[in-house]
Amino acid sequence: MKEGIGARARFFYRYRRFIKTLKIYLMIAGPGIIVMVADNDAGGITTYTATGSMFGYDLIWFLILLGPIAYIVQEMTVRLGAVTKRGHAEAIFDAFGTFWGWFSLGDLLLVNWLTLITEFIGMTAALAIFGVPPILTVIIVLILLIVMVLQGRYWTWEKIVLLFCVLNLIYIPAAFLVNPSWSTVLSQGIIPHLPKGGFTSQLFFFLMANIGTTIAPWMVFFQQSSVVDKGMKEKDIPWGRFDTMIGAVFTVIVAIFCIVVTGTVLFGTNIQSAAQAAQGLMHINQYAGVFLAIGLFDAGLLGAVCISLASSWAFGEVWGWAHSLNNRIREAPWFYLLYLLILVSAGAVVLIPGAPLVLITLFVQVIAVTLLPAALVFLILLLNNEEIMGKYKNTRLQNVLSTVIVIFIITLSTIYCLTVVFPQYFR
């Protein structure tokens, strides 16, 4: 009898401890999950759908490997933000001087603006499937993104964005709707191997495209600024790490299910965009097609909100404006004005008849590799500075891992850029 009461008491104690831990996590959760899920933006979803249609389930293992890589890079931004209480742009200005500061800020604004255009391209293409004209999509998105930030609380903004992150899971039911053979998915996808045909230039291009979608310059800037705006302190670093890890798992799961959808139904077809995949799916399984289109819109929306904020935060930090989502418009007019200008101008480009949208999409890859190496190298250098980081500086293991990853990302993203610029040499 006593033992029964003791067991119940222990269970109740553990339950309460779990609820308390969950509550703390829900308070801290945000930047890590948001940045990782937004990493699966319109460009990312396009890459995954094309990968699935081209190679079936054969490259799922590669995406699983990319999860820890994204985690290791993004975890450094959590520590840097929590310790310095500064965004990445300001940290670069402070540590490396004005030359590298202006270079990073200018390049970030340019690459973010171009990437934002690609998000709008994805969103307009997704809603066009439902017959929504591009101009209406752009207006809806602008209103939505403006309303999200205008309520004047970081916390509220973050929780709204987390809801959109949950919507990103729509690829899971979409995958079940197309009835894949799960045993085939597991046997073909989990064990590392090369697809039929071996190591071809096409496979190389797809591997690099998947890496390119894993780490983007805006992610480093966004998460660090987000950690600062949220007010995370050194004691919150373990939670920030956990949040980033959950985000990394989340993003890999979404990518895998996305590949399962197109790998099952559209395997062997030449898919150029996620919208094209959604349209193709409509003929086979209408619901799956609708889910894919909704997912693409959601991915573009998440990308748009994070990228435009990354630019506004970075600019506000350096310019010395009030730049927090906790500020009302009256308190931070320039911060919100820049956010609005970036969004409106990018949305307007998509509506220009005959705008070179394909060229812009390619150009994003090219400009991104001019900023990515600098942002990542600065990150490692800052994380190794004892004066800045104190006891939170990188350990030897973290340095080895992050250096190998950064060299790997820089090398492959540069080659990817070259394949985009000089496709004739990589056939």
Place this chain on the structure above:
Amino acid sequence: MVPSIKAPFHKKLIAGIQSQVRIVRDINEKYATPRIKMTKWVKIALLGIRIYLIVLVVILAYKFVTLVI
């Protein structure tokens, strides 16, 4: 000196540009000296990025020139 609301547009524009130039000058002064200690590894890393960027710009310039010609 901030011009009054009734000031002509061009005066407001000039004042706005001047204030932005002042801000840029302040930023340049504030961050003139890099805070990070320039150890051998930091210098090598920064040199590496410079070389990388120069090579990349040359490649892109070559692409642009061959595309135009």
